[in-house]
Amino acid sequence: MIAKQLAQPVGLVTTSDSVHDVARRMVDEGLPGLAVVADDGRPLAVLPASQVLGLAVPAYIKDDPSLARVVDEASADRLIDGLASLTVQGVLDDAEPDLLGTVPHDATLLEVACVMSQLRVSFLVVSGPDGKALGTITAQSVLGASLSQA
Amino acid sequence: MTTALAVGIFLVVYVLIATERVPRVVAVLGGVAGVFAVGIVGAQESFYSEETGIDWNVIFLLLGMMLVVAGLRRTGLFEFMAIWSAKRTRGRPYPLLVLLTTLTAVASAMLDNVTTVLLVAPVTLLVCSRLKLNPIPFLIAEVLASNIGGASTLVGDPPNIIIGSRADLSFVDFLVNLGPIILIAMVAFLLLSRWVFRDAFTYDSDAAKSVMQLDEREAIADPKLLVRGLVVLAFVLVGFVLQRSLGIDPSIVALLGGGAMMLAVPGPTEEYMKHVEWETLVFFMGLFVLVGALVQVGAIDALATALTDAVAGDPVAATFGILFGSAALSAIVDNIPYVATMSPVVEQLAANDPTLNPGNVLWWSLALGADLGGNATAIGASANVVVIGIAKRYGYPISFWQFTRYGLLVTVVTVVLCVPYLWLRYLA
Numbered sequence: 001m002i003a004k005q006l007a008q009p010v011g012l013v014t015t016s017d018s019v020h021d022v023a024r025r026m027v028d029e030g031l032p033g034l035a036v037v038a039d040d041g042r043p044l045a046v047l048p049a050s051q052v053l054g055l056a057v058p059a060y061i062k063d064d065p066s067l068a069r070v071v072d073e074a075s076a077d078r079l080i081d082g083l084a085s086l087t088v089q090g091v092l093d094d095a096e097p098d099l100l101g102t103v104p105h106d107a108t109l110l111e112v113a114c115v116m117s118q119l120r121v122s123f124l125v126v127s128g129p130d131g132k133a134l135g136t137i138t139a140q141s142v143l144g145a146s147l148s149q150a
Numbered sequence: 151m152t153t154a155l156a157v158g159i160f161l162v163v164y165v166l167i168a169t170e171r172v173p174r175v176v177a178v179l180g181g182v183a184g185v186f187a188v189g190i191v192g193a194q195e196s197f198y199s200e201e202t203g204i205d206w207n208v209i210f211l212l213l214g215m216m217l218v219v220a221g222l223r224r225t226g227l228f229e230f231m232a233i234w235s236a237k238r239t240r241g242r243p244y245p246l247l248v249l250l251t252t253l254t255a256v257a258s259a260m261l262d263n264v265t266t267v268l269l270v271a272p273v274t275l276l277v278c279s280r281l282k283l284n285p286i287p288f289l290i291a292e293v294l295a296s297n298i299g300g301a302s303t304l305v306g307d308p309p310n311i312i313i314g315s316r317a318d319l320s321f322v323d324f325l326v327n328l329g330p331i332i333l334i335a336m337v338a339f340l341l342l343s344r345w346v347f348r349d350a351f352t353y354d355s356d357a358a359k360s361v362m363q364l365d366e367r368e369a370i371a372d373p374k375l376l377v378r379g380l381v382v383l384a385f386v387l388v389g390f391v392l393q394r395s396l397g398i399d400p401s402i403v404a405l406l407g408g409g410a411m412m413l414a415v416p417g418p419t420e421e422y423m424k425h426v427e428w429e430t431l432v433f434f435m436g437l438f439v440l441v442g443a444l445v446q447v448g449a450i451d452a453l454a455t456a457l458t459d460a461v462a463g464d465p466v467a468a469t470f471g472i473l474f475g476s477a478a479l480s481a482i483v484d485n486i487p488y489v490a491t492m493s494p495v496v497e498q499l500a501a502n503d504p505t506l507n508p509g510n511v512l513w514w515s516l517a518l519g520a521d522l523g524g525n526a527t528a529i530g531a532s533a534n535v536v537v538i539g540i541a542k543r544y545g546y547p548i549s550f551w552q553f554t555r556y557g558l559l560v561t562v563v564t565v566v567l568c569v570p571y572l573w574l575r576y577l578a
Contacts (some may be wrong), residue, residue, distance in 0.1 A: 058279070059544050060272035066226045067276050069368035070233055075360065 001145050003112055004105040007126035007135035012037050015044065015089040022088060023052050023080060032138060033123035036088055041132035043125040045092055046101040055091060056080050102127050105134055112142050152190055153447040159184040160440055160491075168483045170529075175429050178436030185443040195446055202442035204435050207315040207401040212262075212431060214404025215305055218386055219265045220425035221411030225376040228257065229369035232273040237366065241281050241358025243351035247291055248340055250274060254292045255299025255336055259306045260387065263296040263533040264427075270296075271540045280364070282357045286546050287350035290553060291343055293537040294525050294560050298339055301521035302332035304390065304400060308434075308532075309489035309520045314400065316493040317513045321390035321400060327514050331571040335522070335564040342563060346556055378414035382407060437490045445494055454498030461506065466577055468506045469515045470569065472496065476519025477565045481526030481558075489520050511576035518568045526561040528553040 011034045013022055022034055026049050033048035054062075056079040061067045068076075101124045103112050115124060122139035163181035167174045185191055195202045222228070235249035250270065258266045270292050278285035300306035304314045304321040314324065370376050386407035389396070393403055412422055444450050461468040472492075479488050496516050500507035507513075524531030528538055528550045534557070541548045 058275070060275035063540075064229065064269075064272035066229050066369050066371065067272055069371075070229065070364045070366060071276075072363040072365065075363065 001109055001149065002105065003103050003107040003124075003126045003137055004128075004134060006112075006137050006141045006145055007105070008137070008141075009135040011035055011123075011136040012133055013047070013088060014039065015087065015092065017088050019052060019055060019083040019086040019088060019091060020080065022047060023049075023083065026052065031123070031136075033121065033136075035123075035125040035133060035136050036092065037125075037133045043102045043127055043133040046119075046121055046123055046125055047088065047091065048121050048123055051091075052083070055086065056083055058082070101125065103137070105129065109142055109146055112137060116142070152188075153449055155188055156185060156190050156443045156447045157449050159188075160444055163440060164483065164487065167487055174484070175433045175436065178433055178440065182436045182439045185440060190443045191439065191446050196439045196442055199442070202445045204438040204442075205312070205315050207399055208311050208438075209431055209434055210401040211305065211311055211315075211404045212308070212434065213426060214401065214406070214408040215262060216265075216426045217408025217422060218383065218404065218411050219261050220422045221415040221417075222261075222379050222383060223265075223269060223425070224371075224415055224417055224421075225379040226369035226371055227376055227379065228269040229273050230366045232270060233277070233364050233366035233369065236277045236361055237364065241355075241361045242353060243281070243283060244344055246277065246281075247288055247343060247347065247351075250277075250288060251291050251295035251340065251343070252336070255295040258296040258299035259303045260383070262305070263293075263300045263307060263531065264536050266296050266300075267293050267533045267537050268540070271537060271544075275544055276364075277361060280357060280360045282354050283352065284350055284546075285544075286541065286548055286552070287347040289537050289541050289546070290548065290556050291347060293531075293533050294557060295336070295339065296533050297521060297525045297531050298332060298335050298560075298564060301518060302329045305404070307485075307517075307521050307524075308430075309485050310517055311400075312486070312489050312493055313513055313517050316497055317510065319510065319513060320394045322394065323510075324517075327510070328517060331518065331568055334571070335567055338563055338567055339560055342560065346559065375415050379411065382411045382414045385410065434486070434490075437487055441490050441494060444491070450494045451498055454495045454502060457495065457499050458502040458506075463503060463505060465506045465508060465511065466573075468499065469511050469572055469577060472512055473515040473519040473565065473568060473572065476516055477523030477526070477561060480520045480523030481530045481561065484529070485520040485524045485531055489516065492516060492520075509576045511572060514576070515568070515572060518572075519565065522561055522564045522568070525557045525564070526554065527557060530557065 010029060011031045013034045013036055015036060026034060033046055035043055036045040036047055038044050101115060101119045101121050103115050103124050103126055105126055105128050112124060116122060116139055124137050126134045126137050128134045159181050163177050166172055166177035191202060197203055231253055232250060235253055236246055239245035239249055254266055254270050271289060274288050274292060275285050278288055302325065304310055304324045310324060313319065386403060389403035390400060393400055461471065496512050500512055528534050534553065538548050538553060
């Protein structure tokens with residue numbers, strides 16, 4: 001089985017989308033992340049849900065995690081409020097270079113698993129022969145496909 | 151020829167440190183390679199000599215205190231105190247600045263300045279975001295207070311550690327001689343802050359209520375660890391106070407404290423080692439080798455003799471020359487290499503003419519000039535550089551001139567305050 005067969009045409013967002021909307025789509029579509037594509041369809045990056053959560057944590061609390069405990073429950077519940085003005089492009093500008101998790105359409109399950117484990121993500125973009133994003137692939141679908149072959 | 155080589159290598163290293171063309175530790179180690187390669191000093195002079203070698207008292211005092219701090223930061227004590235202070239002010243900006251800067255200054259007297267500002271910056275951001283206040287004036291005020299407060303003790307600022315070791319001055323000597331003027335300087339700084347940071351003091355009663363919702367007790371992960379950490383800190387401070395009568399060096403007190411802290415506040419060894427600033431320790435070692443090379447070739451002796459002739463037996467000229475000269479130079483270059491270089495010069499100056507140094511006034515003027523001068527510019531002290539870096543990362547960039555505008559004014563006021571103090575106490 002190859003990546004193309006598992007790719008789902010879901011979870012693609014553009015750089016101008018707001019991170020708040022991206023978070024909403026993750027919840028509504030039940031996805032562990034979303035793929036960012038350029039206007040011409042080229043995959044640019046993978047945005048895992050864990051990273052979106054990380055963006056909601058102020059840098060000063062990341063530096064001193066004990067401060068997370070002192071914030072009251074009502075304020076902590078509104079952690080996503082800080083993302084309202086942030087766009088996906090803003091995230092990519094500050095992102096680490098290895099954020100781009102892409103596999104070619106003909107990658108085998110082993111190749112996909114290898115990239116996921118190297119990048120420690122559960123979500124990748126599958127690119128077609130023309131370099132455009134075909135869709136996304138999740139760790140769950142890779143495990144499911146492998147189990148079905150066993 | 152050897153003298154010219156040693157001085158040449160030293161100046162190149164100094165320029166590289168000042169211009170930050172290469173990391174400072176690389177610059178220093180490059181210079182060390184140079185003095186070894188041309189044979190100015192060897193292993194005997196650099197590793198074992200008290201005159202020209204690495205000052206291991208300084209290295210191990212720093213290492214011990216870094217371990218003590220690494221344990222303390224695991225307890226959440228600092229976060230607790232900062233949030234408790236913020237709640238006592240009920241969100242009023244100026245009292246908040248007074249309490250946070252006072253807390254920073256007191257902590258800086260016991261811990262190193264960089265660590266203190268690293269601890270206070272995140273909690274400042276949290277409180278300021280709650281109060282809808284611009285955190286930049288608060289961060290600048292805290293680093294200025296850190297440099298002022300750190301000047302009051304042997305362990306508060308790295309230049310003091312170098313001076314203490316070179317001049318054999320104890321923790322109590324520093325506290326008794328520098329404590330009063332630092333207290334005066336701190337009061338003056340707080341009064342000055344009311345005026346220079348006045349634009350930052352906007353009060354929002356609704357935002358103030360949100361500060362009261364913070365629960366400082368949650369910062370303490372384990373009260374038992376906190377108690378144990380405080381007990382170790384108390385023993386370390388008592389050890390510093392009694393160090394002279396106990397007949398042990400400050401470095402031994404710090405190393406015992408560091409070891410005790412690792413036992414009392416157990417945690418992964420890697421976590422403790424992560425908070426030891428190995429680069430700083432290597433930087434110090436390299437500096438000592440380079441300055442030792444200058445001592446070895448007689449350059450330091452020649453400079454001290456020239457200074458002795460220049461002041462012509464006048465302790466007033468020597469004291470205030472060192473005070474203002476140190477403040478001016480520490481504003482431009484990091485005060486650590488400056489003091490590492492000047493300490494043997496001052497030692498020689500005092501030895502050449504003991505009447506110049508009543509009550510160790512030359513050492514106190516060197517410490518005050520270098521410590522307070524570090525506030526003048528954004529690059530004057532390591533803590534300034536660290537806070538500016540943190541502020542940028544948090545989305546509040548502080549420009550060189552924005553910092554310097556406040557820092558220079560505070561430096562001028564605090565250094566000028568030292569003049570009557572030194573005059574009345576040691577020279578009148």
